[in-house]
Amino acid sequence: MERISSSVIRQQLKLYFIMGSGNCSQTPAEVLRAAIAGGITMFQFREKGPAALTGAACMELARSLQQICRSHGIPFIVNDDIGLAVTLDADGIHVGQEDVPARTLREQLGPRKIIGVSAHTLEEAGQAIADGADYLGVGPVYPTSSKDDARAVQGTNTISVLRRSGLSIPLVGIGGITAANCRPVMAAGADGISVISAIAGAADVQAAAEAFVQAIG
Ligand code: 3NM
Helix, strand or coil, X not given: CCCXXXXXXXXXXXXXXXXXXXXXXXXXXXXXXXXXXXXXCEEEXXXXXXXXXXXXXXXXXXXXXXXXXXXHCCCEEEECCHHHHHHHCCCEEEEXXXXXXXXXXXXXXXXXXXXEEECCCHHHHHHHHHCCXXXXXXXXXXXXXXXXXXXXXXCCHHXXXXXXXXXXXXXXXXXXXXXXXXXXXXHCCCCEEEECHHHHCCCCHHHHHHHHHHHHC
């Protein structure tokens, strides 16, 4: 079995929606369904923060959101939790620099699962690629209130640096991205954008996702 091709992953990354129960003003299932109707292309279950569900409740929510993704052909990625990803047979996992290295994940998950890594420098990007990552998340591009331990705002600079250095791995920009400010992220060389609050926190989730689809083109 082979790795999923970069061109497929590039398409799936176009509008990559991330969410957990703490990000939603409606039920997570309602938000996810509306986001899918609006055109998201990939979903990451990220259950973080002080009120995060744990144990069976977390598993149950993840399973129900995975089911919604499955019935719409949207890849379901788990943030950080390898146990959850394996138990659910998720389509992939996303990890940060402080989490289990991509090399270990690749050994455990095999070639067909999608592995994403957050990278903030050329060195981190190179290591993630050597370790077998399928895509990178690069940010925060703009100020964000969705991640307590976010690094310093980078603008689109890091994305440009990675592309100018010749790295062709699929990558998304993340952090504070809205339909109004997403174009420079794509212009810098991103294949897509990752979004929490501008979709999960919108009064009209479907319309918010549609606005991204229009802006990304
Ligand atoms: N990771 P919003 S920024 C989950 O910089 C996450 O790696 C980031 O949420 C990074 O779209 C971020 O609401 C939060 O700004 C993104």
